[in-house]
Amino acid sequence: DTGVSQNPRHKITKRGQNVTFRCDPISEHNRLYWYRQTLGQGPEFLTYFQNEAQLEKSRLLSDRFSAERPKGSFSTLEIQRTEQGDSAMYLCATYRGGNTEAFFGQGTRLTVV
């Protein structure tokens, strides 16, 4: 257990529905990242926050995706009007700073049917 908690662990949804995932970081980590991973690929960067500020969004993050980190604590990632191509593992990672590692949560596996 890295101390980064993601919920839910699994989500099955019908195409066109909205889904929201939550990440609770390690408390002293001010940077929080969202990644997406599909089978046979490495994690792909989606977005990251420093405290409550969203500093960068990947072009992979279409208008259907939105992420928030109110008060610089937990973060949510919402996908609107889900598509089958959104099926993936969504990973949250947090980072303290300096030459240190990012700690990953357990991930949320999304299946769009």
Add this chain to the structure above:
Amino acid sequence: QKEVEQNSGPLSVPEGAIASLNCTYSDRGSQSFFWYRQYSGKSPELIMFIYSNGDKEDGRFTAQLNKASQYVSLLIRDSQPSDSATYLCAAFTSGTYKYIFGTGTRLKVLA
């Protein structure tokens, strides 16, 4: 060209042998390099990281970094079947504050 490249494998080694996993990166601004192990269906877990040229050892694992060649490697000594997993290499650049991952190398340790 991908920013972080790894051979996807699978790399098969017999139990007890040394497994050598390699990674190259394209951004010379990358400062820290990380090796994560990922079992099927699970999230990545950190094995070790390195940011200075040379070798860094931790138990059965040795990470090697050559910034001039933009090359990172991970050696696993006395490989065990439980080491069978996908190994992800990641580069971190403080200018962008992003971790960029390779596609991972699948390692199979044969009993």
